[in-house]
Amino acid sequence: MPVQFPAGYALPAGDKPLTHARIAHAGNWITGTITASSTDAAAIYTAEAPANSLLFERWKPAEDYATWEIATSSASAVDYCVVAAHDLAAAGAWLFVEFFDGAGWRECIPGFQVSGAGPLFVMFPPIVADRFRVGVWVEAGATRPAIGFIRFGKALQMEERTTYVGRTPFELARQVTMTGNRSVRGEFLSRVKLRAGLPLSFRWAFLSESFVQTEAKAFLDAIEADLFVIADRPGTHPDDVALCWTQSARPRPSAAGAMDLHNLEIDAEGYLSDA
16 A cells, blocks of 8 residues: 555644645655665666656665664654655565664564555655664565665645546556557557556645645645655555656646635656566
């Protein structure tokens, strides 16, 4: 399941309901010094790769259990870990998300076996620390996985729920064109599948002026130059998680026609993680 919670997860005081989107973007994820306990010797793999946005660059462990760590210059409040552009499930891998409390490493969430190739949005109550890491474990002899995107931070919580004009689950939103070849006698010969992308659209109505001027502005500034990850309705649609980028003009909030409220619509392209 792409959204992961610790057992017994309860919303921290003041948090928006889990029907409201959680968004990781460059304005709310942490940056710092990257280290890994081991990295495959092949030149195409580096420990720094998951901290950039070049999804074709990857980190691959050189051992059956390995960790990838980010250390910041000062303690930060963190309530999510996002992992994307990976083949963890294909390797039968387990993922561990941890923080350093000054004495040792502690769980942000218990380790879990990854299923599916899509982005993972791991949510937990806010933790203040200056070192966070993910651990990856596979059985001896298994092919070790590679990861292209890892982020920790404190998620944007959208003030209102997304509005739907008919909902399409993210997994079914991909655009695929299928064509076939046939013989001169009309017999089926072959099938060709062309993936065109994963077009997604998000719309929020009746956002307050204060939210638009602060939280929404920071989000829009961030996505001008970088990717973002959205868990659309983590409590009711936990499979709807996407790693996205915008490809057109910067989205602009529009007047909702009531008081000082605003609407916001974002068209994005989602990362296709598998064929």
